Amino acid sequence: MTIDEIPKVELHCHLDGIPDPEMVRDIRADDSAFPIRPEDFDGLYPVADFDGFIGWWRVVESVVGKLEHFHAVLAHYINRLKQDRVVYAEVMISGSEIPVDLVEAVEQVGVFRAAAQQQAGGDLQIEFLAAFGRGKSPEQVEGVAERIFALYEAGLVVGVALAGVEPGNPVRPYQKTFERFHEAGLGIEIHAGEWCGPESGWDALEHGFPDRIGHGVRLFQDEKLIETIAERGIHIEMCPTSNLKTGSIERIEDHPIRLARDMGLSFSINTDDPGPFECSMGSECRLLSEMFGFVEADFRTIYAHSLAARFQKVLTIEDA
Template sequence: MTFKDREPLGEERLHAIRALPKTELHLHFEGAAPPDFIRGLAKEKHVDISRIFNPDGSYAYRDFVHFLSVYEAATSVLKTPEDYARLCAAVLEESAEQGVIYAETFLSPDFCGGGDVAAWREYLHAIRETAEAAEKTHGITLRGIITCIRHFGPEQAKTAARCAAETKDDWLVGFGMAGDENKGKQRDFAYSFDMAREAGLHLTSHAGEWRGPQEVREAVEDLGVARIGHGVRAIGDLAVVDMLAEREITLEVCPGSNVFLGVFPSLDKHPIDALRDRGVRVTVSTDDPPFFHTTMPDEYENLAKTFRWDEEVFTDINRTAMQAAFCDDATRDAILKRLERP
């Protein structure tokens, strides 16, 4: 049976699916910044970054590489720990309004303090303090994953890994890699991942968004990650798909982002359903939501309409996400209880 053979869901069911409590494992912190927030901050600082916005106020870019430069331009107005605290408050308020109860977000010391450990500690403290306040106010739990930036190169990645190793605790729980997947090889960054692993951090890496199945295999075999950011191009080699299933590697899938950027031409051509049917642990995230004009409720509704996933499928996907989450067991158990539908 293919997804086209399943019964379509009515509007009442779709509304119920949008309202489900949600978990998100793949969220770039600066990439979640509302455009109005960045534009307002730029105005406060008298910085002209008007070129990165469309006339309607949304972010403007041509393709993935240009997206990276726009992302970095938007991030350039975030100069202080206070700026990041304000960003954290804005992002978590918005996520909580969309029903997200647990999220893990990617943070880069390259943007927060320029890779200096002492400066990074100040940024981390500001973000964590704001996140803890938001948990009390909005009921959303946030955890951090430090990322090195692939196109900044392996040597710069060691700086990020050092920041991660020296500040690892029960809030900063993981280490990963983001950036331009077409630069270098996964194994070029093995030293940094080894450093993070020895510090007790959980590991993830972007792979298989732009490059093919072999990139996914290399992330698993050369870096020893437990999760893959995206990983969707694994579908091109069923041996890699089966390897992911057998090793219980979780994919942080961002369907709306993949379609928006042209990784796949449309959602019905996206392999998330096929990967799940093959036994791969898939989860759902937004990636950089305002850049890709998506939200978690939108992701859920679009997947439900396209693949005819019902409430039980999404509940199962959220359980999968929490089983793969990098948080401590007490946090995991608390969130799992909140995910149970009455």
């Protein structure tokens, strides 16, 4: 079986990290009013470091906060996922794309989810997480949580993700809110160890009740922490190309994904922001095959671990 044919699961992809020039060109062919033009990205590719990522972000910012513009983005992404034989995906909708009014939030995300499900058809199951950034006050996070609970109770999202600026913004002040997420049964994902060391991983474990850790690259500096993550059955969402492009790691050879495989940890392969990072589920798998010698048996194990770590327990696709 070739890499393209192996079934895949993506658990870590930001909706507002998807657009790229080719996709925008295709979207505008159908809808000339789409606010981003392919030439807006001129000079920004390849995104080579964190500053480059911020430059890319300034372009995409023109659609941020307007969920209606992401219908076409997601439709194109769903087609790409199918081409890469992704059978299950969870996509993060950022808090800025979720209306503040609870009724409006449920209505808009409901329409969005229904359109995505229809587009996905029977080959791919697509689910959503509500994401928000670190650095907010605990009161602001409580406000965001009300919208997330409303979406969860309406069956529109299966979990919550904490992203944003990691240095100087621990999870601890949000412990009460995360306790509520946990008690209500939402899946909890926390980005940690992308920019900070093990102390950020311990902070997430102690105060955020995570089922999954996003990135986690720098957590491997602490053996005890990795042991604890394994003991608690916490899954790590690995995003190799993203880590290289943003400078979270210096060289792809330094990525701990091979170590994670050798230790038998539960981890997935993900694109994070496929738009700026010019990656896909297929290209990430090829990279791991070329750089680290991953073989079909490894991808099969990763598939099984990723599917087991999903937040939607009801499967509508056949487990490949």
